[in-house]
C-alpha cells in the first residue's frame with residue numbers, strides 16, 4: 001500500500017520520539033575505552049535526512065562524538081568503490097557472525113574468513129585493502145575523503161579518543177595478526193590496525209551520520225552536496241551488510257522488532273537506512289550489553305513503527321512537503 005506523510009508531520013514525530021525516549025533509563029557508557037566512559041550520558045539527538053536534502057532534527061544533533069563502529073560502514077563503502085562488490089565478498093565476506101563485534105572465535109568459526117567488513121576483523125581487513133596499498137598517509141586520505149563525501153562535511157579526529165583507544169586495543173591487535181596468519185590482511189597488519197583505530201576515533205555528529213545514511217538510501221547520491229558518491233548498484237550491497245550484522249549478536253532481534261537496517265557504534269551512534277525514503281541517525285552514549293545505544297534504538301524504533309516503515313513490509317511510504 002502507498003502512504004504519504006508530510007515533512008511537517010515527520011518533524012512532529014521526530015520531536016515526539018525525542019520527548020518520549022529522552023528519560024529512558026538503562027544501559028551504560030562503553031567503559032573498555034576510557035574516553036567514552038567520561039562522555040555525558042544524558043546527551044541524546046535524532047536526525048532524519050531526506051533525499052531532498054531536508055534535515056529534521058531534535059536534541060543534541062550537533063554534538064561531536066566518537067563514530068566507532070559506524071565508521072565500518074564508511075570504509076566498507078570505500079573498498080566497494082575501489083574493488084567492486086565481488087572482490088569484497090571474496091576477500092572479506094558478507095556473513096553474519098552472530099557474535100560480539102570483537103570476536104576472535106568468529107574468525108576461527110568462519111574458517112579463517114573475516115566474515116563481513118562490519119565487525120572488527122572485517123573492518124581491519126577492509127582498511128588493509130584500501131588503496132594505495134603500502135602508503136599509510138595516502139590510505140588515510142582516501143578514508144577521510146570518503147567520509148567527507150558520504151557525510152557532506154569533514155569529520156575530525158578526536159585525538160584523546162585515538163590515544164585512549166590505541167593504548168587499550170589489545171584484542172584488536174590479536175585480530176590483526178590472526179588475520180595475517182590466515183592471509184586476510186592485504187597490507188601491513190600494524191598499519192591496518194592503526195588506520196582502523198584512527199577511523200573509529202573520528203568525531204561525527206548525528207546530523208552527519210544521517211546524511212551518510214541518506215546517501216546510502218538515495219543510491220549513492222549525497223542529498224546535501226548532490227555528489228554521486230558511489231555507484232547506485234552498491235547501495236543494496238551496503239544496506240544488506242548493515243542489515244545482516246549491524247547490531248552484532250542482537251542483529252536478528254533488532255531487525256525483527258524494528259524492520260530498519262541499522263549500524264551501531266560504541267560511541268552511542270546508530271545509523272539507519274530506509275532505502276528510497278530516508279536516512280536516520282540517533283546518538284546517546286548508554287549502551288546495551290551488545291554495545292548498541294539504548295536510546296538510539298528506542299528512538300529509531302518509535303519513528304519506524306509510527307510511520308510503518310519496515311524494509312520487510314509491503315508498504316511504500318513517501319514524504320511530501
Ligand SMILES: NC(=O)CC[C@H](N)C(=O)O
Pocket residue numbers: 067068069070101102120165172197200264265266267291
Ligand atoms: N562496536 C564498536 O563500536 C567497537 C569499535 C571499537 N573501536 C573497537 O574496536 O572495539
